[in-house]
Amino acid sequence: MSFWIHTEGYFSERPHPGPFWIEVDGDKIGEIRTEAPSIDGAEIAKAAFLLPLLSDTHAHVYMSPWPLNPDNRSKPGSGPIEDEARAATARLQGALAKGVGFVRDMGDPLGINLAVKRHALGSAEHFPAYQVPGPAIHRPKKYGRFLGVKRETMSEIHSLIDELVELYSIDFIKVVSTGIVDFATRQVKQAPQYTGQELGEVVSHATALGLKVASHCSGQEGIENNIEGSIQFVEHAYFVRQDQRRRMRDQGQCWTPTFAPVYQQAVNADCGWDHACKQSLDAILRDHNEAVQQGYSEGNKILAGTDAGSPGVDIGDGLFIELRCLAKSLPLVDVLKIATASNADACGHPQYTGRIETGHPASFAIYSKAPWLEISQLGNPSQVYQHGECIHSFTLKDA
Numbered sequence: 563m564s565f566w567i568h569t570e571g572y573f574s575e576r577p578h579p580g581p582f583w584i585e586v587d588g589d590k591i592g593e594i595r596t597e598a599p600s601i602d603g604a605e606i607a608k609a610a611f612l613l614p615l616l617s618d619t620h621a622h623v624y625m626s627p628w629p630l631n632p633d634n635r636s637k638p639g640s641g642p643i644e645d646e647a648r649a650a651t652a653r654l655q656g657a658l659a660k661g662v663g664f665v666r667d668m669g670d671p672l673g674i675n676l677a678v679k680r681h682a683l684g685s686a687e688h689f690p691a692y693q694v695p696g697p698a699i700h701r702p703k704k705y706g707r708f709l710g711v712k713r714e715t716m717s718e719i720h721s722l723i724d725e726l727v728e729l730y731s732i733d734f735i736k737v738v739s740t741g742i743v744d745f746a747t748r749q750v751k752q753a754p755q756y757t758g759q760e761l762g763e764v765v766s767h768a769t770a771l772g773l774k775v776a777s778h779c780s781g782q783e784g785i786e787n788n789i790e791g792s793i794q795f796v797e798h799a800y801f802v803r804q805d806q807r808r809r810m811r812d813q814g815q816c817w818t819p820t821f822a823p824v825y826q827q828a829v830n831a832d833c834g835w836d837h838a839c840k841q842s843l844d845a846i847l848r849d850h851n852e853a854v855q856q857g858y859s860e861g862n863k864i865l866a867g868t869d870a871g872s873p874g875v876d877i878g879d880g881l882f883i884e885l886r887c888l889a890k891s892l893p894l895v896d897v898l899k900i901a902t903a904s905n906a907d908a909c910g911h912p913q914y915t916g917r918i919e920t921g922h923p924a925s926f927a928i929y930s931k932a933p934w935l936e937i938s939q940l941g942n943p944s945q946v947y948q949h950g951e952c953i954h955s956f957t958l959k960d961a
């Protein structure tokens with residue numbers, strides 16, 4: 563089945579001011595014309611502006627981001643696994659309804675990301691395209707038990723990777739290579755968990771199995787190891803130095819800066835930080851914005867990911883927070899290119915290309931105003947299309 567959409571403009575790597583007539587042919591974009599098709603009886607729908615479905619390269623679907631107050635948060639994943647998988651599935655579907663069409667999970671200790679992916683693959687329901695690593699791999703007595711499982715020796719780590727590949731449909735490997743940022747002291751807690759050589763061994767082992775490696779990493783010492791190990795996806799990288807950014811660029815390493823979790827700590831009183839710590843959080847964000855701005859201008863591959871599941875960072879709404887933070891460093895059109903085509907190219911999910919082009923999946927959302935001019939449009943599409951099908955339509959009554 564084919565139909566046409568008459569639009570005032572669309573975004574595909576950059577804004578394309580219209581008018582255009584875009585043919586949706588089955589699940590793909592058929593044609594894009596600058597003049598009305600003269601086809602008898604062709605159904606033509608009017609739509610203001612089209613943006614490809616957005617994407618998030620760093621989420622933990624198993625964690626609820628609420629409440630903000632750490633004293634009131636329950637241990638993530640503490641319910642029966644079926645209930646947890648159902649709740650995680652609902653989070654992903656909620657994001658799709660807001661125009662997010664691809665989510666990459668960054669790991670959980672209970673296999674909930676694997677259960678969610680299994681359910682999505684065997685179901686007729688609508689889901690964002692979804693990639694998973696199973697559990698992240700951390701070292702014993704080190705940070706990471708909320709993200710994955712612990713393994714000590716390199717041979718244990720390689721065996722776990724082999725097992726994940728053999729038994730589960732994983733898309734990449736996730737390691738926890740450092741601790742987390744101490745907001746008050748502006749340092750990373752704990753020494754790095756992996757040396758550069760060890761990370762290089764993980765990358766070689768994963769490469770032989772056809773997989774890339776993502777690494778939780780902050781602090782100059784840990785970042786150094788991630789550069790030495792040629793990790794493909796460097797996650798967070800708070801406190802990265804200029805020379806380190808340049809070496810990451812030269813090696814083609816992707817960098818997902820994940821502003822949203824730190825931003826939510828900085829702006830919400832419920833998180834419970836005192837004045838001095840709040841100032842420290844502001845400084846961390848300012849420095850990170852500066853690093854991203856300079857890195858992007860020098861050619862670093864920046865991706866858009868949220869660390870959703872962190873307090874106050876939802877899958878969906880958290881991405882709009884992340885994109886607003888990125889927009890403090892970069893022009894909005896560049897931010898949207900990152901959150902669509904760049905994320906897609908880096909992650910390589912066959913169902914998600916982040917583009918509106920002939921032959922690409924007809925997966926986009928329709929907005930009443932151009933989101934590349936008005937960031938407030940993000941999260942408020944009037945309709946969401948996935949693979950040629952209108953799966954959400956928000957009438958005035960819903961708004």
Ligand SMILES: [Zn+2]
Pocket residue numbers: 620621622668778869
């Ligand atoms: Zn994470």
